[in-house]
Amino acid sequence: MPGLKRILTVTILALCLPSPGNAQQQCTNGFDLDRSSGQCLDIDECRTIPEACRGDMMCVNQNGGYLCIPRTSPVYRGPYSNPYSNPYSGPYPAAAPPLSAPNYPTISRPLMCRLGYQMDEGNQCVDMDECSFSEFLCQHECVNQPGTYFCSCPAGYILLDDNRSCQDINECEHRNHTCILQQTCYNLQGGFKCIDPIRCEEPYLRISDNRCMCPAENPGCRDQPFTILYRDMDVVSGRSVPADIFQMQATTRYPGAYYIFQIKSGNEGREFYMRQTGPISATLVMTRPIKGPREIQLDLEMITVNTVINFRGSSVIRLRIYVSQYPF
Secondary structure, eight states: HEEEHHHHHHHHHHSSSGGGOOOOOOOOOEEEEETTTEEEEOOOOOSTTTTTTTTTTTEEEEEEEEEEEEETSOOBBBOOOOOOSSSSOSSOOOOOOOOTTTTBTTTTSBBBBOTTTTETTOOOEOOGGGGGTTTTTTSSSEEEEEEEEEEOOOOTEEEEETTOOOOOOOOOOTTTSSTTTEEEEEEEEEEEEEEEEOOOTTTTTEEEEEEOOOOTTSGTTTSOSSSSEEEEEOOOOOOOEEEEEEEEOSSSSTTTHEEEEEEEOOOTTTEEEEEETTTEEEEEESSSOOOOSSSEEEEEEEEEEEETTTEEEEEEEEEEEOOOOOOO
16 A cells, blocks of 8 residues: 555656646736747736726836826836746746737837937937927026926026026125115115115205205295105016006195196106096006116106195105016
């Protein structure tokens, strides 16, 4: 009986071992054995698996698997080789190399290019000029580089964390300016302005840092505005219009008096007009887009008329407008 058991064991082991002439190679996941050729061929999951990728994702077959990628974002899928095409050194005959297929990637024909590159007519991956796709990629300037791009800002601005928008640097706040002690630093979009102290011309007298007054007892002040108030403001180049940019208002209202608002000088291009918004107030409206850099000085006049005491006088706001070079 022990001898019979040894014979049966040897017979069973002999049946379990494949003979050298009938060896079959086992394929890993993602490959299927072609019984006619004995080769492990890639399974195209994008065709065999219904809805392998859903939504706005695109299925890209890989050697032994597949990827789901956004349709708008090309990814790299470089050349690769079938792992079963490597030389086989085992005791059994090696499987034949995989058959070439039209969609099988090779060294000379990559299926896709990595991000920032696109395939040209010669099936070569060349740089993709992202800056040519849209003028809205960057707020100021788009700089193309091999495989990527970056946004840059002009002098006087910094690039924000979104890597596309520019923000003004306040040179006056950071004391990064060239104004002398007697001047006032006024921050502008993309720069700054050193404003000299006001000079009140005869017969005006300086009564504050930004105001000149013409004394009523001076005969030379009879036909002159009683006060001239200096103000400064800045606007961006090409600002959309119409736009309310400045408000003017009487500080005191006298019984029987009414007020007239007008642009006395500086509006030769008819880019502004005064719109009266109430009995004692008016708004300066910009009617045409203005390209910078440019400086404009407007004299905005408020005329006070009192019919009870037969009085007519005026005050002026000398508004200096600084138009930036860029529209941000």
